[in-house]
Amino acid sequence: MKEVEKSQDTDKKNRYSDEELEEFRAIIMLKLEKAKADLKILSEALSNVDEHGTDDTSPTFKVLEEGYQVLSKEENGRLAARQQKFINNLENALIRIENKSYGICRATGKLIAKERLRIVPHATLSMEAKLLQNTKP
DSSP: OHHHHHHHHHHHTTSOOHHHHHHHHHHHHHHHHHHHHHHHHHHHHHHOOOSSOOTTSOHHHHHHHHHHHHHHHHHHHHHHHHHHHHHHHHHHHHHHHHTTOTTBOTTTOSBOOHHHHHHSTTOOSOHHHHHHHHHOO
8 A cells, every 4th residue: 555655656746736837837927927028128128219319419429329329229139039038938838837747857857846946937957957967068
């Protein structure tokens, strides 16, 4: 009888329960909502033409202002691309929840710690696997 109970406990630890998956879904949905709002702000900043032109100011200031705008747009572009990647990762995590494969390390096949998933809900590697990955040349 004890072997059967042990077997069931082991099976249960191969994936998170439906209740646990719902907890993670709620965390992901909140992060996804915020990430999409942030991306919208970044996208608007990228496409927004500066209403406060420098046509009536000195030429030196105008050159500096235009240089700043180019750098700012490049930085916003990088931030927007990073934000889009984050959104894609969160959406992929939702798919893994639907497939009931969420929280399983893609390198070791073991469960990723709940604490890690609460902080990085789109994680696909356990800390053990992540550390091994970072130490490889």
